[in-house]
Amino acid sequence: MNQINSGRRTGDRRSGLERRKNQTGKQGTEHRMSWEDQRTQYWTRLLFCGLALLYFNFGGEEQVRDWTNLQVVNLIFLVFGIEILFFMRHASRVPHAPWRQRLTMWIDIVMASFAVLADTTISSPGFLVYLMVILGNGMRYGLRLFGEAVIGSLGAVILIVSLRLFDYVDLFSVSAVFFLVFFAIIVIYSYTLTAKIELGRAKLAHERNIDALTGLLNQRALVERSSSLFQSQEDGNSVVVLFADLDGFKRVNDTHGHHVGDRLLAGVADSIANTVRDEDLVSRYGGDEFLLLLPYATKQCGETVAQRVRQAIDDYAKENGIDFSISIGMGRYPDHGHDLDSVIRSVDQAMYRSKLKHGGGGILHVDGGELDTAESTSGMTY
Ligand SMILES: Nc1nc2c(ncn2[C@@H]2O[C@H](COP(=O)(O)OP(=O)(O)OP(=O)(O)O)[C@@H](O)[C@H]2O)c(=O)[nH]1
The missing domain is CATH 3.30.70.270 (Reverse transcriptase/Diguanylate cyclase domain)
Structure with missing residues (x-):
């Protein structure tokens, strides 16, 4: 019996099978993204970057708030575009890189926040980008990033609203409240959907990889x-x-x-x-x-x-x-x-x-x- 136990880590009271099940379970259920899985996301990011440039340039200086100007906005979105192309190339070469998925998600949140803050229109279309970030990352990379995207986006919105509190107080109306309620329902609904998809995915991977x-x-x-x-x-x-x-x-x-x-x-x-x-x-x-x-x-x-x-x-x-x-x-x-x-x-x-x-x-x-x-x-x- 000593020999059987000799391979066990000190203090690890799990049986070998439990240890192995945990290990193989983790290995078996980890969802590794292929480049094909991520390609649409990078094209969508590029599309949004292009739309942001169009939006601000069509509006001209009037579309940009006083604390910045059109040139700075153009420069920042240009750098954003280069970042997308850079990571696009990286993703095609190294498809599975969780750090990159997380980093690009946070860059998107920062860029959406910048767009909303730079916009003279209070109900900026930039707000919808948060939804894209939450859904896009959540559905693709699972609940962990989903949660992070929700926290990041929510934090950014709270920050933006507090920075421009007086503008948003004027905007307060029944329809604005309903807009927020709908937004929250979509996020909660997507979260439960993602949880179901992830559970199904993990179950399938387990069945495919593990001897019952x-x-x-x-x-x-x-x-x-x-x-x-x-x-x-x-x-x-x-x-x-x-x-x-x-x-x-x-x-x-x-x-x-x-x-x-x-x-x-x-x-x-x-x-x-x-x-x-x-x-x-x-x-x-x-x-x-x-x-x-x-x-x-x-x-x-x-x-x-x-x-x-x-x-x-x-x-x-x-x-x-x-x-x-x-x-x-x-x-x-x-x-x-x-x-x-x-x-x-x-x-x-x-x-x-x-x-x-x-x-x-x-x-x-x-x-x-x-x-x-x-x-x-x-x-x-x-
Ligand atoms: N109970 C059980 N038996 C299985 C399972 N899978 C295969 N077997 C049986 O395992 C046996 C393997 O045959 P053999 O390789 O000849 O087994 P052995 O008697 O150890 O013979 P050698 O390998 O030549 O030493 C067969 O009788 C299979 O029916 C299983 O999941 N459960």
Whole structure:
């Protein structure tokens, strides 16, 4: 039992599966925006920038309040346009950048506020831009930015109204109050709609990426994650790949029934999840097969984890009085394959050779090196 717990962080009382569920849940539900998802937003920002320039230039100096002038307004909106083009280019190259989404949203709020403050018309069309910022960011990037956009816009409106309090007192009327009520209803309605969309999106991502029985990543999600993981392993770092397959699992099903087999798979998943770090990827690759990817790990780290996994499974089998074991094939990217498929082929073969040789419970390296099945793993640090 000690071996199973040895992978757990100090003070972290969650089971391995809970930790893994949280991790995979987060990874599985995170919504990564593609460039195509964001393109319309950047064109809309450009459109609004152009409209603002037209609006002020059609109105001329009379459209601009005394504290500034048309030249300054033009200059500021020109800089705004350049900022949009700059981040547009950035978004097309690096689509997923939460800091950029947040920064551009705040720039939009500042620009809308500037437009409203510079405008001699009290009910400036700039106010509608706040709605665009709230809806556009909320619907696209989720509730967090939605909330931020509401707070930012509300704060800006309060500031503007207090700065021009006397102008707005004159404007006070029943229709103005109703305008605000309608505005608030639209925001609340959009918030609940966004919450629903986000929940649905998270549920879908979870179902797509997580194996329902074990709570581990499924094969599809692992393949998807592996490409970015492999790309990030520069400077001679390697990813250790472990292919683990249960021995005698069919017999467990046949003897104890499928429901026990199911529970055993979930227990094995939990035991395996306990042996690795949070940044490692653990997946249920097939029926009774598990694939582990350990980024930035040396061969020695891989051996340590492989031995821990085997030990954890032996302990689990003993504790539950069920006769089964685990065979593990071990290799590394990029040493044993140029992509996930080819590394898996190598480690799968190593695992299979180990099974043939020992009939179960062995750990075999792709290079042919075998780990002593009796070796103790206590006291190992990884
Ligand atoms: N209970 C249960 N059984 C499953 C599930 N998925 C696959 N299986 C069973 O897992 C077994 C896997 O077969 P084998 O690979 O031959 O299992 P094994 O007895 O461990 O044999 P070796 O891998 O050759 O050692 C099959 O009997 C499948 O029906 C599942 O979700 N739940």
